[in-house]
Amino acid sequence: MTTAQHTPKLTARGAATRTRIVAATADLVREHGAAGTSLDDVMAASGTSKSQLYHYFANKDDLLRAAAWQQTDRTMEAQRPELDQLDSLAGLRRWRDKFVTAHDEAGNVGGCPLGSLASELADGDPQTRTVLQKCFTAWASPLLMGLTAMRDQGRLRPDADPDALAEAIMAALQGGLLLSKTYRSSRPLARALDMAIDHVASFSTVPEAAVADRSTGTAAAKV
Amino acid sequence: MTTAQHTPKLTARGAATRTRIVAATADLVREHGAAGTSLDDVMAASGTSKSQLYHYFANKDDLLRAAAWQQTDRTMEAQRPELDQLDSLAGLRRWRDKFVTAHDEAGNVGGCPLGSLASELADGDPQTRTVLQKCFTAWASPLLMGLTAMRDQGRLRPDADPDALAEAIMAALQGGLLLSKTYRSSRPLARALDMAIDHVASFSTVPEAAVADRSTGTAAAKV
The missing domain is CATH 1.10.357.10 (Tetracycline Repressor, domain 2)
Incomplete structure (x- = not known):
């Protein structure tokens, strides 16, 4: 299972941007918790703008859900x-x-x-x-x-x-x-x-x- | 085991105030997490002043440690x-x-x-x-x-x-x-x-x- 399964069809470039945002979020949340991770932190870490972020995710909860899937993928892959x-x-x-x-x-x-x-x-x-x-x-x-x-x-x-x-x-x-x-x-x-x-x-x-x-x-x- | 065991000798009134602060902290942390609980929240919930708070606790970490003991007491008591x-x-x-x-x-x-x-x-x-x-x-x-x-x-x-x-x-x-x-x-x-x-x-x-x-x-x- 990959996070790609949980998202609508994207262009290759769009998918890469989305992946970068999700990976940055998963890293930040792992380090600082969900409450300790702001959308500004995510934008800075992923090098994306607010409009890009909101193009792919409705809100922070939506992004956190994608990060949970990403973390699950990583965890399973490591095993x-x-x-x-x-x-x-x-x-x-x-x-x-x-x-x-x-x-x-x-x-x-x-x-x-x-x-x-x-x-x-x-x-x-x-x-x-x-x-x-x-x-x-x-x-x-x-x-x-x-x-x-x-x-x-x-x-x-x-x-x-x-x-x-x-x-x-x-x-x-x-x-x-x-x-x-x-x-x-x-x-x-x-x-x-x-x-x-x-x-x-x-x-x-x-x-x-x-x-x-x-x-x-x-x-x-x-x- | 009670939290009293982990604190220096206090007057009856001091002990009651301290207990009120710790109980309020444990309640807030249970509801909102440690990151989601501020010292202002604790003061408001326990009806204490900043000087009272700092009389009993060196800082937020110190207060969180007391809340952890309090939560352990409660958990064990319930069983x-x-x-x-x-x-x-x-x-x-x-x-x-x-x-x-x-x-x-x-x-x-x-x-x-x-x-x-x-x-x-x-x-x-x-x-x-x-x-x-x-x-x-x-x-x-x-x-x-x-x-x-x-x-x-x-x-x-x-x-x-x-x-x-x-x-x-x-x-x-x-x-x-x-x-x-x-x-x-x-x-x-x-x-x-x-x-x-x-x-x-x-x-x-x-x-x-x-x-x-x-x-x-x-x-x-x-x-």
Whole structure:
């Protein structure tokens, strides 16, 4: 999914300008929050005029919604190719390892840009809330697809609910990122994702794999 | 724990004034965020003067730290007595049920006031970050104590790590609250806490209880 999908047809030049505005907004919001980002800041950072800005966006909310999509794209892109290989416990562990390592390497600051936006904006404009819902759903969709494949192929028990598992993993991820940002350590994120993947493993029909995962309590890719 | 523990000795009248300022700040920050709350707003809401404000607080950061403690007190108080009875799976389920029901009854808005503050402030002032860490640690301490008792009494396996489990539960709680606020539904919160408590149950040495929990996939208090 790309932000281009959410916009009307534009000329190549128009699309480039719009992309520049959205990218600048996403950067600014990530750094200063939505409340701390003005349209003047966006114009300065993107080198665009007010008339250009209002040509592409109805208002600040509209721009923030585009920035939320942009942030979702970036977040998902950074997790590839692991994000597209979540149809096994080993794949989930590899994704977890990549995610935790990346957060560690970034100094455990910033948390989740999409989570921060949701924290700030979800109680406000309903249209923005709907976009935030769609962003989380899009991000969780590779989880949902992988877990569904595992269940449909009999590698998870029939009573495993891929939708519930995917949402619980996303909750663990979001809470883990918030606590890791607060403690400046990847420890909470790692523990939260280990819990979530161990929970998936508890539905595994491959007993030795599930036991191996559980007994070590680590996140090494074993299955 | 009360905010009084974190402040120097005051006269009864001074303490009341300080409490009024902190309560007003916590209310405003919960509604408008830290960036959206000015000292003028606090003075107006608490009926205090600038000299009174600066008598008790060095600056806005100092006031925000007191508000974080206040919010932690309120959050923990709202979960009692269940929060103090977390030394069994049944106790954890009762706490979960109370928490989810309360969030539902509140319309699934607002998320976690402490989590929202952390999302906004954890990357800023280091002293504030330290207080936010302490607030989360304080909130998680009843979980840690309950899980430690369960392990020490042999109701959880010796390889259960109460510290890791408590932190993972707090992550599930925070992420669940953020997603529930975004989706305006207690579903993500309920799923995240069910996952977390099922994970604790996977360490239970009381097999029938653990199996009963797992097989239903619900959060009813059974153990």
